[in-house]
Amino acid sequence: MYLPILNSSNKSNNKRIVITSGEPAGIGLDLIIKLIQKEWPVELIVCADPIALETRAKQLNLPIKLNFYKPNRPIILHPAKEIVVLPIKTKEQVIPGKLNLKNSQYVIETLIRACHGCINNEFNALITGPVHKGIINKSGIKFSGHTEFLAKQVNINHVVMMLANKDLRIALVTTHIPLSKITKYITYEYLYETIVILENELKIKFNFLNPKIYICGLNPHAGDCGYIGKEEINIIIPVINTLRSKGYHLFGPLSADTIFLKKYTKDADVILAMYHDQGLPIIKYKGFKQTINITLGLPFIRTSVAHGTALDLAGTGLAEVDSLEMALKFTINIINNNGPFDFL
Structure with a gap:
């Protein structure tokens, strides 16, 4: 079996990938912060609350520098520990591991903004962080999953x-x-x-x-x-x-x-x-x-981690970034139109 993986020879520096943070009380923020501790051959845009990002980085004791997103600015490859943030504010303060009904709308807003950016060719692909379906539905928003939600956003039935x-x-x-x-x-x-x-x-x-x-x-x-x-x-x-x-x-x-x-x-x-x-x-x-x-x-590339929010690991530093790294490598390969080849 084969699976696309990042090839260091790929020329990817004119690509822009947007990442949604998912449930803010979960490990999505942790994973993004860990992901950017090394350089990547694309510009990464995180759709998230900048205060929540900086606060979580301090809790993890990891360095992070935020650059605010400007749609008309040329694509820039940022060094390790830097990322571009497309700011969307949470309704209330984020506490790792503690779900908050009032922050469910934030999750939806990040998805809508990122999805529409992909539709308009503002971004080359979307990577979604893990969400908590239970708290979203409990807040009064009908949500069965990313797959169905994104299909509805682009008016696709299947x-x-x-x-x-x-x-x-x-x-x-x-x-x-x-x-x-x-x-x-x-x-x-x-x-x-x-x-x-x-x-x-x-x-x-x-x-x-x-x-x-x-x-x-x-x-x-x-x-x-x-x-x-x-x-x-x-x-x-x-x-x-x-x-x-x-x-x-x-x-x-x-x-x-x-x-x-x-x-x-x-x-x-x-x-x-x-x-x-x-x-x-x-x-x-x-x-x-x-x-x-x-x-x-979908009319754009969307990948994601294959795990959940892991609320018990949020803010502890124990969340493993492997699946998110794989999603990014996989996405870069698709963007570069690479065929599958032996997994390295």
């Missing part, structure tokens, strides 16, 4: 969530919905469109000429010839057959309890799982710190 690390890529047909509603989303049209988006994005962002897509069944044993559910017979297999006739390189449906065996994963460019917890526990087990999240089907 995007695809994919997690990737050096060993594996797993995409999802459905994302953040209750198990009881999954079968309502596994329709012929929805699955067909998911695979079309996945194939197209693997070609564009990964430079695969004819990606090999391995597809999970929905039911145990992929339905066992219809004895444990008929979605495979009535929906999944017809979609696979139709797209195979159009030249798609598809395999399956295969039972989710065997599709992750090496004999399949060694050949698969991506595995398509039917729902969130059918595939994601596998990839997080195989490489939690090195796994990143990418949204396919």
Whole structure:
């Protein structure tokens, strides 16, 4: 398996990437501060509260210099320990590890500003910090996840969530919905469109000429010839057959309890799982710190860490920056139109 990673020979100094801090009480601020302790070949813009950033840096005992964002200024590569901040103020003081309902609107505002900047070509890509869905919804803002929120911002009905690390890529047909509603989303049209988006994005962002897509069944044993559910017979297999006739390189449906065996994963460019917890526990087990999240089907590049807010680690200095670093390296490679190559 392959995954794009930063190549030091890339010429990236005319690129600008925006990062949202996520839930301010979580580790998003910690990770950004740790990320900029070394130089990067792009200009990084953090959409965050500058006071919260400086306060967290002091709590971590790490140096940081903030430069305020000016949209019309030429792109500048900043030295280590410096970053450009696009200021959005929190409603109340941020306390590490303590959620505050009144700061939920701040999280939404950072996402909207960063998203619109990408749409208008102000930024070349977006990297999102981890958010806390519970506190956002509790504050009265309906929010099921970054994937759905960003799709709504750009008026797109269908995007695809994919997690990737050096060993594996797993995409999802459905994302953040209750198990009881999954079968309502596994329709012929929805699955067909998911695979079309996945194939197209693997070609564009990964430079695969004819990606090999391995597809999970929905039911145990992929339905066992219809004895444990008929979605495979009535929906999944017809979609696979139709797209195979159009030249798609598809395999399956295969039972989710065997599709992750090496004999399949060694050949698969991506595995398509039917729902969130059918595939994601596998990839997080195989490489939690090195796994990143990418949204396919948006009109801009969006990546993210593959973990949560880790409230108990906020401000302690113990949060590990591996996933954010991987997301940035991955993003830089896509921006530079590099194909996948051996993971270093």
